[in-house]
Amino acid sequence: MNNLFLETVLITLVAFIGYMHSYWGSTMNNRPIIIGPLTGLVLGNLEMGLMVGAALELAFLGAVPIGASNPPDMTSGTVIGTAFVIISGQDIGTAVALAIPVATLVGVIDNLLMMFVLTQAGHMCDAAAEKGDYRRIEWITRFAGIGNKVVLALVVGIGYYLGIPIIEQLLTVIPDFILRGMDVAAGLLPAVGFAMLARMILTKELSPYLLAGFVLAAYFNAPVLGVTLCGLVVAGVVFFNDSKKNSTKEVSIDDNEF
Amino acid sequence: MTTNSKNERALTKKDLRQVFTRSCTLDSAWNYERQQHINFCYMMIPVLKRLYKDDSAAMSRALKRHLEFMACTPHIVTLLAGVCASMEEENAANSDFDESTISAVKVSLMGPMAAVGDSFFWGTLLTIAIGVGVSFSSSGNIMGPILFLLIINVPAFLVRFYGLRIGLNNGMKFFADASNSDTIARITKVASILGLMVVGAMVATTVSFSITYEVGVEGAMTPIQTYIDQIMPCLLPAVAFFVMYYLLGKKIKTTTILIFLIVFSCVGCYLGIF
Numbered sequence: 114m115n116n117l118f119l120e121t122v123l124i125t126l127v128a129f130i131g132y133m134h135s136y137w138g139s140t141m142n143n144r145p146i147i148i149g150p151l152t153g154l155v156l157g158n159l160e161m162g163l164m165v166g167a168a169l170e171l172a173f174l175g176a177v178p179i180g181a182s183n184p185p186d187m188t189s190g191t192v193i194g195t196a197f198v199i200i201s202g203q204d205i206g207t208a209v210a211l212a213i214p215v216a217t218l219v220g221v222i223d224n225l226l227m228m229f230v231l232t233q234a235g236h237m238c239d240a241a242a243e244k245g246d247y248r249r250i251e252w253i254t255r256f257a258g259i260g261n262k263v264v265l266a267l268v269v270g271i272g273y274y275l276g277i278p279i280i281e282q283l284l285t286v287i288p289d290f291i292l293r294g295m296d297v298a299a300g301l302l303p304a305v306g307f308a309m310l311a312r313m314i315l316t317k318e319l320s321p322y323l324l325a326g327f328v329l330a331a332y333f334n335a336p337v338l339g340v341t342l343c344g345l346v347v348a349g350v351v352f353f354n355d356s357k358k359n360s361t362k363e364v365s366i367d368d369n370e371f
Numbered sequence: 372m373t374t375n376s377k378n379e380r381a382l383t384k385k386d387l388r389q390v391f392t393r394s395c396t397l398d399s400a401w402n403y404e405r406q407q408h409i410n411f412c413y414m415m416i417p418v419l420k421r422l423y424k425d426d427s428a429a430m431s432r433a434l435k436r437h438l439e440f441m442a443c444t445p446h447i448v449t450l451l452a453g454v455c456a457s458m459e460e461e462n463a464a465n466s467d468f469d470e471s472t473i474s475a476v477k478v479s480l481m482g483p484m485a486a487v488g489d490s491f492f493w494g495t496l497l498t499i500a501i502g503v504g505v506s507f508s509s510s511g512n513i514m515g516p517i518l519f520l521l522i523i524n525v526p527a528f529l530v531r532f533y534g535l536r537i538g539l540n541n542g543m544k545f546f547a548d549a550s551n552s553d554t555i556a557r558i559t560k561v562a563s564i565l566g567l568m569v570v571g572a573m574v575a576t577t578v579s580f581s582i583t584y585e586v587g588v589e590g591a592m593t594p595i596q597t598y599i600d601q602i603m604p605c606l607l608p609a610v611a612f613f614v615m616y617y618l619l620g621k622k623i624k625t626t627t628i629l630i631f632l633i634v635f636s637c638v639g640c641y642l643g644i645f
Binding site: 135136137138139140141142144146147149150159160161163164166167168170171174213227228231232234235238239241242243244245247250251253254257258259261262290291293294295296297298300301302303304305307308309310311312313314315316319320322323324325326327328329330331332335336337338340341343344345347348349351352355356 | 395396397398399400401402403404405408409410412413416419420427428430431434435438445446490494495497498499500501502503504505506508509510511512513515516519520523524527528531557558560561562563564565566567568569570571572573574575576577578579580603604605608609611612614615616618619620625628629632633635636637638639640641645
C-alpha cells in the first residue's frame with residue numbers, strides 16, 4: 114500500500130510536468146511521446162513506456178490546440194493508459210482503448226476550468242488594471258497559470274489511485290472482440306490525424322510531395338528521418354529556385370526528386 | 372512609423388529578458404473569453420513598468436489595452452511583443468502618439484501571425500518531430516523523446532529569441548518588408564513541402580490495417596491481405612488515409628469519425644474479417 118502511495122505521488126508529478134509545458138515555453142512535453150516514457154520510468158518499465166507513448170502519440174496525432182479548439186487531454190490519457198498496460202501486462206491496444214475516454218473526460222474538466230475559473234481570473238485582472246496595480250496582475254497570472262495545472266495533475270493522481278483496480282475488474286467482463294477491435298482501431302487512428310494535417314497544408318500544387326513521401330517509405334522502406342532529410346533537399350531546391358525568379362516554371366522542380 | 376534608434380532606448384536588457392521569459396507562459400492561463408490575454412499582459416508588464424511607473428493613469432490604460440483579446444502562436448509571440456514594446460516606447464516619449472494605434476496594430480498582426488505560426492509549429496514541425504520520434508520510440512529507443520523535444524524546441528526558442536529583437540528594432544517595417552518580398556509565403560510553401568513528404572512517409576510506416584480473412588479451397592487458404600500486398604505495398608493504409616481526408620472535407624466531426632472507426636473495427640473483429 115505504501116508503494117502505491119509513492120507511485121501516486123510520482124505519477125501526479127509526471128502529469129504536473131506535462132501540464133506545465135504551457136508555462137515554460139509550449140515545449141510540447143505534454144504529448145504522449147514524452148509522458149509515456151516518464152510514466153514508464155516511474156513504474157520501472159521505461160521500454161514499455163516508450164512503446165506505449167509512441168502508439169498513443171499516433172492516436173492523438175490530430176490533437177493540436179489551433180485557434181479556439183481544445184483537443185482532448187492527452188496527458189491524463191497517456192498516464193492512465195501507460196500505467197495500466199505496464200501494471201496489467203495487457204497489449205498496447207488497451208492503452209488506446211483507455212486513453213481516449215480518460216482524455217475526453219479530463220478534457221471536460223479542463224474546459225470547465227477555462228470557461229469559468231480562468232475567465233474569472235481575467236476579470237480580476239481587469240479590476241486590477243483599472244487601478245493600475247500591475248503587481249496584482251502578476252500574482253493573479255502566476256497563481257492562475259500554475260494553479261490550473263495543479264488541479265489537473267491532482268485529478269490524474271486521484272484517478273490513478275482509485276481507478277486502476279476498477280479498470281482491471283472492468284476489463285475481465287469486456288468481450289475479447291472489443292479489445293481486439295481497439296487494437297485494430299489503434300492502427301487506423303493515425304490516418305485521421307494525418308488527414309487532418311493534410312487538410313491544413315495540402316494544395317493541388319503540393320500534392321506530388323505527399324505522394325513522393327509515401328513512395329519513398331512504402332517501396333524503398335526509407336525510415337522517416339531519411340524521408341525528412343530528402344524533404345529538406347527538395348525544400349531547399351524549391352526555396353532557392355523560387356527566390357531566383359518568381360516567373361520560373363515549377364514543373365521542372367518536380368522532376369528533380371524522382 | 373518612426374522607430375527609436377538603439378542608443379536612445381528606454382528599455383533595458385533586463386526588461387527584455389523578462390519579456391522573453393514571461394512569453395513562455397503565454398498559453399498557461401488560456402480561457403474562452405479572451406484566450407491568452409492574461410499572459411500577454413503579464414509578458415508586457417516589464418515594459419510598462421519601465422515606461423509608466425510614475426504615471427498611474429497611463430499605466431492603467433496600458434494594462435487595459437494589453438488585457439484585450441489575444442490569440443497568437445505562443446512560439447512566435449515575442450515578435451508581436453517586440454512591435455508592441457517599440458510602440459509603447461514611442462507612446463511614452465511622444466505625447467502626440469495615438470494610443471489606439473497600439474491596439475489596432477496588435478489586432479491586425481495577430482491574425483496573420485497565428486495563421487503562419489500555427490500551421491508551422493502545430494502543423495509541419497510537430498509532424499516531423501512525431502515522425503522521427505515515433506520511429507525511434509516504437510522500438511523502445513530512448514532517442515525518440517529526446518529527438519522529439521529537440522526538433523520542436525531548437526527552432527522554437529531561436530524564433531522566440533530573435534523574434535523579440537526583430538519586432539523591437541524593426542517594428543512594423545518587418546511586416547511591410549516581409550509581405551513585399553513574399554518571404555513568409557515562400558517559407559510557408561517549403562515548410563508545407565517538407566511536412567507533406569513526412570505525412571506521406573508516415574501514412575506508409577505508421578498506419579496499420581490488414582484484412583486477415585482467408586479465402587480459397589479447404590486446406591489451401593490464403594489471407595486476402597496476401598493478394599492486396601501483391602497489388603501495392605501499404606495499399607490499405609493509403610486507402611484509409613484518403614477515406615479520412617474525404618470525410619474531413621465533408622465537414623464531418625472528428626469525434627464522429629473516431630466513434631465510427633472504433634465501431635467499424637470491433638464489428639470487423641467480431642465477424643473475423645480483421
